[in-house]
Amino acid sequence: MDRENAGKAWMTWRGLQAEDEPKLRELDRACKQADGDEWVSNLVGDALAAMQEHVDNTFCAAGEEILMAVGWIQLLPSSENEQQVILGGRVHPLYRRRGLGTLLLEWLENRANLVSGYHRIRRLIIRNEALTADAHSIYVQSGFTPIFAENMMVCSLEHSPPADRLPETYRLVNWTAETAPLFYRAYCDAFYDRAASFDPPEKWVAEYEGDTDFLPQSSWLAISEDNRPVAFVTAGQMGKMAWISQTGVVPQLRGQGVAFGLLAHALRHFQQVGYPEVGLHVNVNNPAAIRRFYELGFRRRLTRARYEKTVL
Numbered sequence: 001m002d003r004e005n006a007g008k009a010w011m012t013w014r015g016l017q018a019e020d021e022p023k024l025r026e027l028d029r030a031c032k033q034a035d036g037d038e039w040v041s042n043l044v045g046d047a048l049a050a051m052q053e054h055v056d057n058t059f060c061a062a063g064e065e066i067l068m069a070v071g072w073i074q075l076l077p078s079s080e081n082e083q084q085v086i087l088g089g090r091v092h093p094l095y096r097r098r099g100l101g102t103l104l105l106e107w108l109e110n111r112a113n114l115v116s117g118y119h120r121i122r123r124l125i126i127r128n129e130a131l132t133a134d135a136h137s138i139y140v141q142s143g144f145t146p147i148f149a150e151n152m153m154v155c156s157l158e159h160s161p162p163a164d165r166l167p168e169t170y171r172l173v174n175w176t177a178e179t180a181p182l183f184y185r186a187y188c189d190a191f192y193d194r195a196a197s198f199d200p201p202e203k204w205v206a207e208y209e210g211d212t213d214f215l216p217q218s219s220w221l222a223i224s225e226d227n228r229p230v231a232f233v234t235a236g237q238m239g240k241m242a243w244i245s246q247t248g249v250v251p252q253l254r255g256q257g258v259a260f261g262l263l264a265h266a267l268r269h270f271q272q273v274g275y276p277e278v279g280l281h282v283n284v285n286n287p288a289a290i291r292r293f294y295e296l297g298f299r300r301r302l303t304r305a306r307y308e309k310t311v312l
Helices: 018-035 043-053 100-116 133-141 180-191 201-209 258-273 287-296
Strands: 012-014 058-062 067-075 082-091 121-128 145-156 171-174 220-223 229-238 241-249 277-283 298-311
Touching: 018 043, 018 058, 018 067, 018 082, 043 058, 043 067, 043 082, 058 100, 067 100, 082 100, 100 121, 100 133, 100 298, 133 145, 145 287, 180 201, 180 220, 180 229, 180 241, 220 258, 229 258, 241 258, 258 277, 258 287, 277 287, 277 298, 287 298
Parallel strands: 082 121, 241 277
Antiparallel strands: 012 058, 058 067, 067 082, 121 298, 145 277, 145 298, 171 220, 220 229, 229 241
């Protein structure tokens, strides 16, 4: 359907129906093709779950063969004084910049306030895994505040990764039952100046080992000559893409090539295994890390963000 005909298509606003699932999948495909492909969001599952909770928690602009826009709300566990609500929604790329996004967000806010009860504080939350400039403008103009943003950066392995290596005084080991506690120690030492608290080691290790996408043989730990774990990379798989879940280096060794050499080794390993590309998330407020990843061959593919609005 071309843009000229799309603008004249018949449209009706209504709640979602079970038979809309194929149209939801097509909407998801079109949005990811236009905004950038990612594996975190679940448009189809989230929208259908909201419909099953209550059909009036969903709202869509439907044509005869297409969903032009869809929105839904999800109530999170609440307290006596506060209700948190996730607002989700997408507008088909062919129908953007026509006011549908603003109308959709207005409806979502009204529905969230209604089901939350006006006697409680409402915290409205938007999570967007492929943020566009237009979406950001709509959120901010509607009174939402950006809470955090991360770039998804991707490194193609079509060409050889950097040949940089760790200094000879360090050795590398994989994740095993024996080395997992050392990974945890490196994690805590790397982020002690940035994190307010840490999960217990058993929980941290169990979350990795319970993840079916975790790649222990592609997760690496750098150990110094005095047997101290000083840097780490934990890896997983997202579709056909290798994924760097976390990476860190102790503060004393930042900027000394240890993290760079460790990541270069991880990239070469991913290439040898046969992955076509590697991805990761990095906070937009961490320019030093972004610069390091850029030097390794990573490029920004999209930005994910979270916005919130408190209604008293």
